[in-house]
Amino acid sequence: MSVLDRVRASPLLHPLPLLAGALLLVNDHLLKPAAWPNAAVAGKLSDLCGLFVFPVLMTAISRRRWATGWVLATGVLFALLKLSPGFNRAVGMLWGGNALDATDLACLPVLALSWLYLQRGHAPAGALRRAAATSFIAVACAATPAPRYQRDFPFWEITANATPVLGCAETAAWVVKSGKTGLGLTVRLHATGGACKVDLTAASLRLANGTLVRGVPDKRHLDLARCQIEHVYLPFRFDSEAAWNLGVRSGTIRIDLATGGVAQTWSMPASHVLRAYQTTRNTAPPPTPPLSVCAPDTPVKEMAK
Amino acid sequence: MRRAIVLLSLAACHHHRDTNAPGISDIEVPPADRTAAHVDPEDPGENMLAVIPGVLAAGGIRKDSPHALGEFGPEVSIVRGSSPRSHSEDGFFIYPMTGIGGALGWSALRVNGGDADLGPLYAEIYRVDEGVAAGGGWSWNPADGDHGPQLFVTSLGFYLRGRYLFDDGGEITAGLQIKVPVVWVWSR
Numbered sequence: 001m002s003v004l005d006r007v008r009a010s011p012l013l014h015p016l017p018l019l020a021g022a023l024l025l026v027n028d029h030l031l032k033p034a035a036w037p038n039a040a041v042a043g044k045l046s047d048l049c050g051l052f053v054f055p056v057l058m059t060a061i062s063r064r065r066w067a068t069g070w071v072l073a074t075g076v077l078f079a080l081l082k083l084s085p086g087f088n089r090a091v092g093m094l095w096g097g098n099a100l101d102a103t104d105l106a107c108l109p110v111l112a113l114s115w116l117y118l119q120r121g122h123a124p125a126g127a128l129r130r131a132a133a134t135s136f137i138a139v140a141c142a143a144t145p146a147p148r149y150q151r152d153f154p155f156w157e158i159t160a161n162a163t164p165v166l167g168c169a170e171t172a173a174w175v176v177k178s179g180k181t182g183l184g185l186t187v188r189l190h191a192t193g194g195a196c197k198v199d200l201t202a203a204s205l206r207l208a209n210g211t212l213v214r215g216v217p218d219k220r221h222l223d224l225a226r227c228q229i230e231h232v233y234l235p236f237r238f239d240s241e242a243a244w245n246l247g248v249r250s251g252t253i254r255i256d257l258a259t260g261g262v263a264q265t266w267s268m269p270a271s272h273v274l275r276a277y278q279t280t281r282n283t284a285p286p287p288t289p290p291l292s293v294c295a296p297d298t299p300v301k302e303m304a305k
Numbered sequence: 306m307r308r309a310i311v312l313l314s315l316a317a318c319h320h321h322r323d324t325n326a327p328g329i330s331d332i333e334v335p336p337a338d339r340t341a342a343h344v345d346p347e348d349p350g351e352n353m354l355a356v357i358p359g360v361l362a363a364g365g366i367r368k369d370s371p372h373a374l375g376e377f378g379p380e381v382s383i384v385r386g387s388s389p390r391s392h393s394e395d396g397f398f399i400y401p402m403t404g405i406g407g408a409l410g411w412s413a414l415r416v417n418g419g420d421a422d423l424g425p426l427y428a429e430i431y432r433v434d435e436g437v438a439a440g441g442g443w444s445w446n447p448a449d450g451d452h453g454p455q456l457f458v459t460s461l462g463f464y465l466r467g468r469y470l471f472d473d474g475g476e477i478t479a480g481l482q483i484k485v486p487v488v489w490v491w492s493r
Contacts, residue, residue, distance in 0.1 A: 151348055155343075233339070241325055
């Protein structure tokens with residue numbers, strides 16, 4: 001018996017499974033990537049639609065009397081998918097990623113609706129309509145969601161002493177750029193202690209293997225008014241890829257500066273870190289160090305009062 | 306059976322290496338937003354080494370009578386290649402879009418005019434470009450010592466092969482290859 005013969009009175013030819021299939025497609029490809037209305041709701045909607053339509057599809061292409069078996073098998077496989085890390089990984093390799101989330105089991109009752117739906121009779125239909133419905137639902141079930149992962153890259157990070165107060169300036173530093181050709185550091189200077197003159201005299205990065213790299217800031221002399229914030233960009237150009245491949249993945253950044261005429265040395269350990277080969281798309285970047293509250297100069301009138 | 310074949314064809318696995326892992330970033334240029342916390346590096350793409358065992362099944366015609374021909378056999382290939390964009394873990398397949406490779410295969414079962422015989426072994430080298438592979442090699446049948454050149458082109462699991470055996474003459478076969486790539490991936 002051919003597949004088309006089996007779907008002669010197809011349970012797929014009804015607005016319910018067709019709507020579920022359409023929702024599955026729209027949700028997987030539009031709503032999930034946009035996390036709309038939020039990631040949890042979009043995830044559950046896919047599970048609800050998939051759980052309803054999958055036993056219907058399998059019944060349509062096999063035998064009507066297997067309907068109960070398909071409903072039960074779908075429930076067992078879904079539970080394994082959501083509870084067993086090994087099974088989830090194996091399915092992920094074949095079919096694309098799927099969240100390992102036990103709360104998704106709350107969607108299982110929809111299988112009862114699917115079973116009830118499969119118990120009703122289904123009107124015969126022409127071969128073209130049957131084939132179109134089967135193809136559409138099969139594509140909706142087989143199609144994986146839009147990509148949820150992207151390549152991650154090693155990134156240099158300051159691991160300590162990133163926010164010291166140096167004389168009249170509250171400072172902060174973070175690696176804003178990192179790649180094969182080096183790293184770029186942002187240095188934030190905040191004159192919280194009144195007007196502050198800052199001179200950046202030298203900057204260097206010493207890698208763990210002893211290599212010394214000079215950094216050249218894009219601004220060297222700054223006259224900061226009280227509460228003024230300035231950002232200085234400090235690139236360190238070196239063969240970061242070669243260092244990575246050699247296993248040289250740490251170093252110390254040293255900045256020599258004078259704040260309010262007082263010489264200071266600022267040392268920060270740094271590491272080159274790769275968290276994973278792939279990361280979730282649209283992950284929010286880490287925040288910059290928080291700024292202190294800075295009260296501007298009190299106006300003369302206020303002082304008189 | 307058909308579903309088993311479909312599942313088998315999707316059962317790819319891959320392994321990440323962290324060689325060359327840093328991305329591309331113009332270090333000399335300050336970020337457009339001076340207050341930015343992080344500027345994502347650009348994707349340099351990936352290198353890959355794929356070991357791809359599988360089976361091939363085809364039908365075709367040969368010059369000598371009986372003309373109809375069917376064959377089935379195993380093949381294993383190794384491809385060293387790259388892709389301009391890094392893969393996503395969501396993807397079904399990870400396979401070099403560009404590269405060069407070699408294959409060893411055996412047209413193990415040949416059905417010709419109702420007779421089933423062992424077919425020739427073969428070795429091929431080929432080039433992959435935009436997912437289409439083309440190449441050629443030499444086939445040799447240890448049963449009767451017959452041998453000769455062969456050419457092939459393949460894409461999306463389908464292949465077309467022309468073979469000329471000096472005793473048996475020419476033949477053309479077209480069919481399906483089901484392969485399970487095992488891929489080692491590292492950054493360009």
